[in-house]
Amino acid sequence: MKHNRTIQMRMLATITLLLTITCTQVFATTPGKVVGGKSFDTPTWFKDSFLEIADDVDEANESGKHVLLFFHLNGCPYCEQTVNQQFQKEPLKSFMQEHFDSIEINVRGDREIAMTEEITTTERVLAEYLKIQGTPTIILLNGKNQVVLRLAGYRSTRALQQAFNYVQQMAYLETSFSDYKRANMQYGQYQFIADTLIETVSDFSSIKEPVALLIEDDDCDDCATFHNKLISRAEIREQLEQYRFIRIDGKSEELITDFNGRRISPRDWAAELKMDYRPGIILFDEGKEVARVASLLFPFHFEHLLRYGLNKNYLKYNRYGELMRARQEELFARGIDTNVGKPDDW
Structure with missing residues (x-):
């Protein structure tokens, strides 16, 4: 009888401890x-537009x-960097003021905007229509x-300047931006x-298996x-280790064989x-593209882009942002903050 009472007391103590731990975790x-x-403010020299874009x-x-x-x-950290570190500084500031009428559009805004005579909607809907x-x-x-x-x-500032030159010079009438960039490449920068x-x-x-294809060349600001x-x-690195992480030289003319068996440089x-x-x-x-990034991402976004391409996650979510938001909710429930910006050690 005494032995049974001892077992009961131990079980009660264990249950009490588990409840205490659980309550602590939950509450x-x-x-x-x-x-x-x-946060950021768009430059004061941006056009105060009535948002009738054709006009x-x-x-x-x-x-x-x-x-x-x-x-x-x-709150977009990439927007803040672009505005404060590029638009508001020379040489881009003077160049933009001279050659462009710049208009800001909030992708979640509700202002009415007329893109053409046929398309009048809100900023938010226009962003969706343009697949921003x-x-x-x-x-x-x-x-x-x-x-x-x-x-x-x-x-980068140099990349933006090159893009703005392409438009200001109206080079788009003669060539694609890709060909324009190749014709104006610098060598040995990286x-x-x-x-x-x-x-x-x-x-x-x-x-x-999953492949993360890295395309670099020696004319690279962000590499x-x-x-x-x-x-x-x-x-x-934990995510990249689950890929075949393969680099090609975007300037190389040496032939390789692509996923479809074609010989191509x-x-x-x-x-x-x-x-x-x-x-x-x-x-x-399986040789099919599932996602890409054509800009420099901060760690949290890049990590989830990589997660998106693994374990067929691209079949479960329409975009990597959906996967990222789902995981954010999991982390929030565990009391973990998610840093979407530039880390302090960047």
């Missing part, structure tokens, strides 16, 4: 939150300018209210950085940051893939 944890967002285009055309549409989001999937996105229009260049994501995860492959035709600040992080393959950003990342699974 003592403060929900996590998003950190790293950055804006006509006015810009009369002044020998193009219209620049800047799609942004409140990330901020900032810059759209440049010609004198006929037609898109001549679209830039998604953060770009030397490839070795990494134990990176492979060099000349035949992709038999690869069925050193990509290696030294982004893929050096433990959480990023990396230069031509990158052009065919329409990847003119460096370092460009394209994710493949």
Whole structure:
């Protein structure tokens, strides 16, 4: 009898301890939150537009300018970097003021905007109609209210200047932006950085597992940051280790074999893939593209882009942002903050 009472007392103590731990976990944890967002003000010299874009285009055309549409989001760290570190500083500030009528559009805004006589809607719906999937996105229009260049994501100052030159010179009448960039490349600006995860492959035709294709060349502003600040992080390497992480030289003319068994140069393959950003990342699974990034991402976003290409997550979620938000909710419930901005050690 005494033995049974002892067992009962031990069981009661164990249950009490478990309940205490569970209650502590449930009630003592403060929900996590998003950190790293950055507030910013669009430049005062942006046009105070009535958001009748066809009229804006006509006015810009009369002044020998193009219209620049800047799609942004409140708290977007990439937008803040673009505005404060580029638009508000020379040489871009003076160049933009001289050659562009710049108009800001909030992708979650409710202001009415008339893109054409046929299309009048809100900022939010227009962003969806134009398939704006990330901020900032810059759209440049010609004198006929037609898109001549679209830039998604953060770009270096030199890359933006090159894009703006392309439009200001009206080079779009003669050539694509990709060909324009190739004709104006600089050489020796960047030397490839070795990494134990990176492979060099000349035949992709038999690869069925997930591939993270890295496209670099020696005319790259962001490649050193990509290696030294982004893929050096433990959480990023943990995801990359589940890929075949393969680098090709976007300038190379040496023939390789692509996923479909074709012989093609990396230069031509990158052009065919329409990847003119460096370092460009394209994710493949079973030889099919599932996602890409054509701008420099901060760690949390890049980690979830990589997660999206693994375990068939691209079949479960329409976009990597949906996967990211789902995981954020899981982390918040565990009291973990998610930093969507630039880390302090960047």
